[in-house]
Amino acid sequence: MSNLMSTKLDSTNYMIWKLQISAILDAYSVIEHLDGSIPQPMQFLTSDAGVQSVNPTFLAWKKKDKAILTLLYSTLTSPVLAMVIGLSTSQEVWNTLEERFTSTARANVLNLKLELQSIRKGNESMNTYLQRIKITRDRLSAVGVLIDNEELLHIILKGLPKEYAPFASAIRTRDGILSLERLSVLLQTEEQSMKEESDPLLNSALAMFVSNTNKPNTGNFGNPSYGSPSYGNSSFNRGRGRNSFQRGRGGRSPTFNSNFTLPNTSFQQQTHQQSSPQGKSERPTCQICWKQGHYAIDCYHKMDFAYQGKNPTTKLAAMASASNIQHTQSAESWLTDSGASDHIIANANNLSPQVLYQGPEQVSVGNGQNLPIQNIGKMHQLPFPISNKNAISPFELVHADLWGPAPVVSTNAFRYYLVLVDDFTKFTWVYLLKHKSDTLTSFSQFRAMVETQFSLPIKALRSDCGGEFTSNQFNQFCASKGIIHQLSCPHTPQQNGVAERKHRHLVQCALALISQSNLPMSYWSYAISTATHLINRLPTPNLRP
Incomplete structure (x- = not known):
């Protein structure tokens, strides 16, 4: 049976070894011999006359035990085999190995x-x-x-x-x-x-096209006999030619006229510099993930707002350009025509003539805001208006947010906490969580407490778009209880500012308590609970009659 084992037991693979050996022993109906289901019979039998004789059942049991013991020995490596020297039965070997490798110390x-x-x-x-x-x-x-x-x-x-x-x-x-x-x-x-x-061999022709080495012109493919490169009728004709740079029907050699002349950093010159051993290979850089080899318009992170951070419009603006302005754009570079009626550029020297705009029109950006044209090179986000909508009764609106994961797991194994703030009284409740998925359970407990203790329903809940608040189970719970669930816009924590500010207040108080008491950071859960208790009992303007 040992030939069925593909793994020998060492100090790292006990689970794999046990899985294989258990399956083999079970297939041959001898696993009961090891787990104690079949006890060891008596070695001798005593007759009524007081004569002792060897028990034949013991002999059969001992023969089977030796066979199993031999199988176990054959599946152990030398260091593990040294651990079981001196053990006489297979059950003793089995129990010793299990105790050694599954120690719960x-x-x-x-x-x-x-x-x-x-x-x-x-x-x-x-x-x-x-x-x-x-x-x-x-x-x-x-x-x-x-x-x-x-x-x-x-x-x-x-x-x-x-x-x-x-x-x-x-x-x-x-x-x-x-x-x-x-x-x-x-x-x-x-x-x-x-x-x-x-892989540098995967560079595309488009990557070579945007590279700009700003070297003197040496003609077409470095051959001065061709002169200054220009668009002609044969070099970029669309047809069935096999030459990758001339697609005319007859595969004619490149001849150029002077209808339209390229700058010195032309496609042909750059291609030569890319293929030259002395030329420095440059690849396009994405303005979203900052990796080389592709553009922002082709980046698979362009719709991943969580990756783009808190200012996704800055990243999305990069898709309007096919190349990196900082690294590839210069006075002699070719600019991609995006088809837009108006453009915003980073260098005012590219404008001719340079005249300040005095009109009343504004620029529309990706998030729907209209920004005034101020003729400056710096753009700021417009301030959020102060909310003038206040609740007029308790639990008319409850603010919620999840904090975590904590950098240090608490002594009682908590990694998150859920904060709930009543908009009318600003009273705060904190629920410590071990997993984000416990959010729904804690909120259902909070709702039951409110209805029992205050005899009031929760009318609306405001939170961000975290997965713990947007799951199907959470939405179904709110809908079944008649709770209006208000979600803030993505990357707009200002719309859930009450809960976000409460996080800061709680964490600052908790850190002060931990520092004052000289406790380790693993006691943060107790500090958060204590800070909540203290904050709820501090004077507040909302309690004035």
Whole structure:
């Protein structure tokens, strides 16, 4: 049976070894011999006359035990085999190995947790990185410590290099929990895509076209006999020619006329410089992810607002240009015609004549705002108007927001907290959470408390667009209870300012309490609860009669 085992037991693969050996022993109906279901029979039998004889059942049991013991020995490596020297039965060997590799001692569990948290991808392949995490997770499972999928996903994303930051941000902002198998496929696909982007042989003709080396003109492809390059009838004709730079029907040699002359940094000259061993290879740089090899209009992050940060309009504006202004645009560069009736440029020297605009028209930007033309090179976001809508009764409007994950897990295993603020009284409730998915449970408990203690319904709830507030279960709960759920616009925390400001107040008070009491940061959950209790009892203008 030992030939059925593909793995020998060492210090790192106990779970895999146990899975294989258990399946083999179960298939041959001898697993009961190890787990104690079949007890060891007596070695001798005593007759009524007081004569002892060897028990035949014991002999059969001992023969089977020796066979199983031989199988176990054949699947152990030398270091592990040394651990079971001196044990006489297969059950003793089995129990010793299980106790050795599934020790639930606190030190062992802590070491495994620290090992899992410290795993980093580094320069190894994605498959190797994920396999290391899975092995450590299996070792924790063997000692009875279960790691849920959401926490394991966070550990995997935390161990990725900074090049995977856009990917990690997109995964964290997804609605719902992604399965580990699906995440593994996405990570390996992302790894392959990054390898292809970093391959210099994959440069496209478009990448060569936008590179600008600003070198003196040497003629077409460096051959002075062609003279100054210009558009002709044969070099860019569309037909069936095989030459990649002349597509005329007859494949004629490049002859040029003087109908339209290119600047010195022409396509032909740049192509020569790109192919020349001495020329410096330049590739287009995306203004959204700042990776080379593609433009902003082709970037797959262009609709990922979570990746683009709090000022997505700045990133989206880059799609109006096909090249990076800072790196590739100069006085002699070609500019892409976007088809727009008006343009905004970064260098006023490109305008001729340069006259200040005095008209009343405004510029419409991507978020729908109209900005006045002030003839300056700096643009500011318009201020948000002060809200004049105040609740006139308790729980007419409740502000909610989720804080976390905390940089340090609390002593009672909390990583988040949910803050709920009544707009009328500004009274605050805080619910400590272990997972973001506990938000719905905590809010349902808060609603039940309000209806029982105050006999008032919650009429409206205002929150941001976090996945914990936009899930189908949360929306169905609000709809079933008649609660109007108001969502702030994406990347506009000002519209949920009451809850956002309350976060700052709570965290500042909690940090002051921790500092004053000389406690470690792992006690932040107690500090947040204490800060909430104190803030609710401080004088406030809302309590004036």
